Amino acid sequence: MKYNVYWDSFTHPKINGTLYIAATDKGICRITWPHESFEVLQSWVQKKIPNATLIEKPAILAPYIKELTEYFNGTRNMFTVPCDLRGTAFQTAVWKALTTIPFGQTRSYSDIAVTTGNANAVRAVGTANGANPVPIIIPCHRVIGKNNALTGFRGGLQMKEVLLALEGYTDYLKQGHERFQF
Structure with a gap:
């Protein structure tokens, strides 16, 4: 086709x-x-x-x-456009879980793992988060480390900071690194 x-x-x-x-x-x-x-x-x-x-x-x-x-x-805090997600069943479950994180708030990788029904899949959640094909609209930037540290982000930690600041969220530690740290 x-x-x-x-x-x-x-x-x-x-x-x-x-x-x-x-x-x-x-x-x-x-x-x-x-x-x-x-x-x-x-x-x-x-x-x-x-x-x-x-x-x-x-x-x-x-x-x-x-x-x-x-x-x-700064005039929109929720996206309404449709998405055509291309990924595995697990990836799409993670991406859908990301859309439930409210504007201006964050969740940890382990929080998302629990949401998807597999509390032990923390690293897999990080990998799926990094593979998010529609960042910003599917807010992968709202996922930070359990210790509130910025962690691996395909868009770069500076971009993650920009997006979180845009949403008014600044309660994080700047000790993350570019590779995944959960």
């Missing part, structure tokens, strides 16, 4: 760089981080949606861009 995946780019003064955003007819499927190139988006689409055609269509991405702009402007 042939699929179209539509994309556009997004910039905002609060982020240092460009985000590439992709959506299918079902919903947003991928957001890159500022340090990730357009080629990262292309590679992801080829791997996750074989035979897809990547088409630049700002009009189709407009609702997603609008909600991201409102979020970064």
